[in-house]
Amino acid sequence: MKRLKSVLLALAALAAASTSSLADVTVLGWPGGPEEAGLRKAAEAYNGTAAADDKVKLIFFNREGFWDKLQADLAAGSTEFDINLLATYAIGKYAPFMEPITLPASAKDVFGEKTLTTMQYDGKQYGVPTDLSMHFMYYRKDLIEKLLTDKDWQAKYAEISEKYLGKKLTPVDPDKWTWDDWAATALFFTKAVNPESPVRYGTVLQMKNLLFNMMVFGSLPRSYGANWTDASGNVTVDSPAYRTALELYKKLYDAGATPKDSLSYEFAETNAALGSGQAATALQWNAAAADLNDATKSPAIAGKIEAVAPPAGPDGRFTHIHGLGFGLNKASTHKDSALKFLDWLATADAMEIYAKAGGSPAVSDAITAKLPERPDLAKLGAFANAYGFVMNGATSANALSVYEAQAKAFTGYWAGTLTLDAALAQAQADMTKLLK
Amino acid sequence: MEIADRRIPYLLVTPLTAFLLALLAVPLAIDLVYSVSRVTFETLRAPRLIGLGNFVAVIQDAGFWQALWFSLKFAVAASVAQLVLGLFLAVFLAPLLKKVPWLMALLMLPMMLAPALVGLMYRLVLHEFVGVVPYYLYLYTGDSPAFLDAANAFRTLVTIEVLQWTPFALLILYSAYAGISDDVREAAAIDGAGALKILRHIDLPLMLPTIVITFFFRFIDSFRVFDNVYVLTGSGAGGSTTTISIFIYEAFFRRNDIGFAVAASLIFLALSFLVLIGLLRLGRRHA
Structure with a gap:
């Protein structure tokens, strides 16, 4: 009887654990580079203070054929991830399967207007611009x-x-x-x-x-x-x-x-x-x-x-220029929690952690000043604002x-x-x- | 009791039938619908029927025929080379393999690698600044060719395919060669036949069915090649190394023209079927 009780207790604990893991927000990231290292650190910091149901877990595909696999998953209405990677040149393609978001007003001070537009399509914001490529x-x-x-x-x-x-x-x-x-x-x-x-x-x-x-x-x-x-x-x-x-x-x-x-x-x-x-x-x-x-x-x-x-x-x-960032899967089953993470990701603190671990966000001078080990980031923001361009139609489907x-x-x-x-x-x- | 017995075979094949229906028949039915529809990733669940338009578009697409021609050339060149090389090695190495059978396991190693990995490996091996081959070519000749440019890409890709898959031909052909009784060869030798005559009049005729089968296997595999070509050259400068599989993949995922891609794959399937029937008949006649 005692043994049966212990087994039942163990099963109950397992069920509770799996329910809690179901409540996690799953983020699909860009694998195998500084972006992954940055996201891991950021997620670690976020999970340190987030409520149990808001914690994030990360998954990564292989880079080879990443966008094609993502397209197939999004089109199939996959609920395996709540937040997914997004790129400027693919926003038009993925927008039908994603949900527009509203970032906190402070995001403008963190990234600047031009960088935010790299994650916009049809006048709507679809993601947080975590990396800028040029x-x-x-x-x-x-x-x-x-x-x-x-x-x-x-x-x-x-x-x-x-x-x-x-x-x-x-x-x-x-x-x-x-x-x-x-x-x-x-x-x-x-x-x-x-x-x-x-x-x-x-x-x-x-x-x-x-x-x-x-x-x-x-x-x-x-x-x-x-x-x-x-x-x-x-x-x-x-x-x-x-x-x-x-x-x-x-x-x-x-x-x-x-x-x-x-x-x-x-x-x-x-x-x-x-x-x-x-x-x-x-x-x-x-x-x-x-x-x-x-x-x-x-x-x-x-x-x-x-x-x-x-x-x-x-x-x-x-x-x-194009941005890599994170946006909300339309089929997500944890939208509220996912939005909390995206809001946090758009803060100066999050971007500082992300950049320190290897990410390349185009952020304000106030943030790059805190990152003396990343002199390239200052160049990134300056070049993006002075010389960045996106061809007409380059965010279309x-x-x-x-x-x-x-x-x-x-x-x-x-x-x-x-x-x-x-x-x-x-x-x-x-x-x-x-x-x- | 008798009725119940009669039901047992049906019950036993039901799981397999259901499995095949789910994994083959259902996707095939969906493919058939898509092939006569305008469909993209956005309209996967609501394809719009348009008749045979996709098939007409594929047949009129010069890129499709160019890709098909490339795949055919590639398959013929690669499978003939693998067959000839495999046959030579099977006969040449036969005495050694008889004495040291585990050597075959070593010879099999290349085909145990994933083709995409082989592609990546050769991207490194042939790179002018980090590759072993260009390094020694520069060292001894002062120059190295561009292995993957438009002029050389075909030869390079065929060579890599041959290096990876000749062991497969060797394995099958060696088994056939080793299966021929030594008594037959000895009798021929007693009658005064030399090694070449024995090979030509005894070994090769007895191995012919296996040779034909080996060619089929390698031809089919090379005809639908995707991974290593895609990793090494993509579709090549100006589309010069677009295989039929790459063409279909790009139409499906990159151009988001799913109906067109499925129609192309069905035409490809029908053409492959015709080619295989032709080759089988040819093989049977010669066998």
Whole structure:
């Protein structure tokens, strides 16, 4: 009898425990990077003070195919998670399965208006912007310093720029680069062009047929005045701006200024190339900053890498921005508790914890001042406000498909399987279908 | 009692039938509905019937035929290479494998890896700055080719597929080769036949049914290849390495055109069926 009682008590305890775990808010996060580390710390801090029914637990998919799996789960009305990851370029796609939220008024002071808009769709807020992604122009300080002072190098630089770009240029400080200055520098530091170059390649271009690479590339045509659509909604990809930008990439690729396998390069390959010490510059995601200057991860270049905003074109200086954040699953069965966590996540305290653990939020100066170990965050906020852009239509339901259509057409041109006219016509036709 | 006995077989097959109906027939029925509907992730539960429009769109889509052609080329090149290499290894290594049978377990290792993992591994191995192959090529020749650019991607992908799956061909073909009685070979040798003659007139004819089956297996697997190609090159520069599976995946998930994707997969299924029937007949005639 005693044994039976103990078994029953144990079962009751188990049932109580499972009920309490059912009441937890489940958060689906971005796995395997600083974002996961940041979210874990933030959740730990939140759970320390939250009521039993409001505590959060975290789950993570694999990064490979993450957005496709999320789409399938959301469309199926999954209740396995209450809060899910969200990205600017996918908001339109997921908005039908998510619930708009209202953040506390103080969120504006924490993030700023521009950063909050990265989580908005159709005028409604769909998430808390926990990470901001943009592009930095990374360059080797040691090489550029020598180029700015060495007369022989400058003479060679002028000769190369005249031969390849049709104009005699003199080296300038990277923070004042135009795209032509950058191209001339890339060509100068290319062994195939300048056998005296101390490195093999002048730059590393991410040219794989991959939607994210179109985000990296987009800052170049944008600075020549490009946009996906005009004010009336007509697709404007077949434009002189895109033409100039595509030709510049092809010129550098054909000249050997970027690794031969660049047509299969994305984030990781670019980091490896730059980290090997065999490349002088690279337009790369801000998330690479910490690794490139880490002596254990990039011993060949740590301490020699500097980052500035992407170069300027005739229309100014631009960097693509998009946010990662967290929003509310429409099918959630714990909406009230989930909203409490999202409200907390939008506070200065939460973002301080998140950033300290590795996250990259674009937050106010008051918060970055408390994070001396993260100097890149100050740059992030400043660049986002000064140079950040989102193309017209880039938060629409088909934004991801637009990037994919561009990637397919543009990489075809760079690989030589399509002419420039054919690539632009193909992109124009596909985008018109997708953005109608 | 007799009636009850007669019911037993039906009762026994009921769970399996229910399982198959739930896992195969129901999805197939849904697929058939989707293939004649305009349907996206937003309208999964309310597809709008549009007739055969999706099938017409697939047939008129140049990308579909381009992807199908790539898959066919890939499957033929990879499965022929695996077959030839597997056959050579089965015959060449037969004496050794007879003495050291556990060697086969070592030779099987590549096919025990997940294809996506193999893709990731080769992304590293072939990378100019961290890869072993380019490192030694630079060291000894001063240059290294772009293994994954539009010009070389096909060859590289086929080579990787062959390296991973030749052990499968080796395993089956070696079993067939080892199954041939030594008496037959000895009799031929006594009659004056040399090694090549024995191979040509005894071993190969007796192994032919197995060779045909091995080719089928490898052809089917390579024809629907997805993981390692997707991880290594995606759909390739300008779509140059889009296999039919990648084409369907992208239409489904990326373009959110589910009706089109399902119609494409049904056409692919029908075409594969036709190809297989043709190959089977060819194999039977030769066997």
